[in-house]
Amino acid sequence: MEIVVMPKLGFNMDEGKLISWYKGEGDAISKGEPLFSIETDKTNIDVEAAQDGVVRRLLIDEGETVPVTLPIAIIAGADEDISAAEQEALAQLGGGTAVNGTVPEQSTPEAAAVHEPPRKAPVATPAEKAAGAGDYDYDVIVIGGGPGGYVAAIKAAQLGLHVALAERDRLGGVCLNRGCIPTKAFLRSAESLREVRAAADFGVKGVNASKAALDMKKVQARKADVVSRLVGGVESLLKKNKVDVLRGDADIADAHTVTVSGDSHSTASIIIATGSEIKGLPPGVVRQDDVLTSDTLLELESLPKDIVIIGGGVIGVEFAYFLAVAGVKVSIVEFLDRILPPVDAEIAELVSSDLERLGIDIRTGAKVTSVEGNAVTFEQGGKTESIGAERVLMAVGRAPRLTVDTDRLGISTERGAIVTDEHMRTSVPGIYAIGDVNGKVMLAHTASAEGIVAAENIAGRDVSMRYDAIPSAVYISPEAASVGLSEDDARGRYGDAVRVGRFPIAANGKSMVAGETSGLVKVIVDSKYGEILGAHLYCMHATDMIAEIATAIRAEATAEEVAAAVHPHPTVSEAVMEAFHAALGAAIHC
């Protein structure tokens, strides 16, 4: 006899909705034949019988939602006595229903409620309230024109709202003007230099690789051109979507009034998207005034001979890579016991070795105590050491930028960040906060996603932000990109129910063709359900390919499904497929 239960098809699955029964009571069924289909919160899945027999009882109706592991059917021999199992199953279902509307006598309204599909509480948005009243200048004013703010403004306008966006500087925020885009333009120049140096290996003759060097004025000019074209693009998108851009310093007078350079504008809702600013060294650390930050380094028209970078996070590592390729002698001084703390430890170790091979001196477990006279002094393993260099770059993180008086407005904050719920609402009705200012995940693409969630909620939809499948990337070469849990976190959370699949990039044909054979693809899956828990790529195109796995996680695709999806040959993406094969048993090509 088989008591068929609502299957748990993932760690996050608590209940399933029965879409249809493929068999009726009394039908014979063979092992492997589909018995029913269910809907999880993202997808529909057919579930097969685990043994041969006759479908004796269907315990729930189509359309019902029940918690996972509760019984939903009984398969047994045609003459087998199932009465005890049936009683037990019905008891577990709380006296539940049966097909054809049969409700056993012991059923109670409370028990029936167990099977009710969960209903989301309706959200009465300020915009909805305002829609009837029509007494505000705008439905939404967004403060800040970075990748959070401008995306929120465009989305809100696309949803039919009357929108303004306040910005005191250039549109595009840190990402376009002083962050993601300019650093990637720098790194692209470094890649060109590397290619020129390696040209002879690929059969290119006549290149004097020893003379190849970066012309920082040209690097700067190219960067500025890319940035201004993208900023211009944001301006035209806002115009096309009829978003009013209010130039100047914005402040919030009350929950329905924003002032921009002294002019008051009333609004039903406000989205705070004021971003983040560069963190200083901890109090007590003496520092000289001309320590570089990511902002000022991006403006240099000539490079120093040597540099000490304080902080081995993403900014520190990306600049270290760029500068080392450009010929600068680089040292990284990192407080923790390894660089790239949020990255999977095994991948961070590989990155660290490759950076050292480039000539970068990496000091970990090193607490900086002073920065004076071009020397960085730090304590490491009980000793005090100093590294002198022409310049020092400080890359010890960013902090949310609070330009509004949160205390006066009653907006809750925690450790300097605005507290938001999954709808991006702050503690003040009608005020939302997205991007770095809420301190959740300080990445441009998270800000944009949060902006869309905030705009949709303001427009009356009921949308939540999910943080479990946000990719992150480090733009060095090879690139490093991750999504989901690191191996350590997955093991910490799920213990032995975790399988790790690895595929070395040295065994990937496309990488060999490109001469980029350093690296690893590593995937972490749950051994019971095949759920994808995390993926960590250190290879060419990693930052583009990670989107495949972010999408798979979001769509609740299993490791088997990604492994079975045909990946084109020859590509680096085959290494991803192979890592999933490895997690499920064995990779084909290693």
Ligand code: NAI
């Ligand atoms: P971070 O928080 O990623 O790393 C800062 C590092 O500095 C940490 O490893 C920390 O342990 C170390 N540190 C702090 N105080 C120190 C001290 N006194 N001495 C030595 N080390 C010290 O910050 P980072 O790299 O400045 O980046 C800021 C933000 O920008 C992050 O949220 C990052 O994710 C984001 N970002 C993202 C990029 C990307 O996605 N590719 C690129 C650049 C930045």
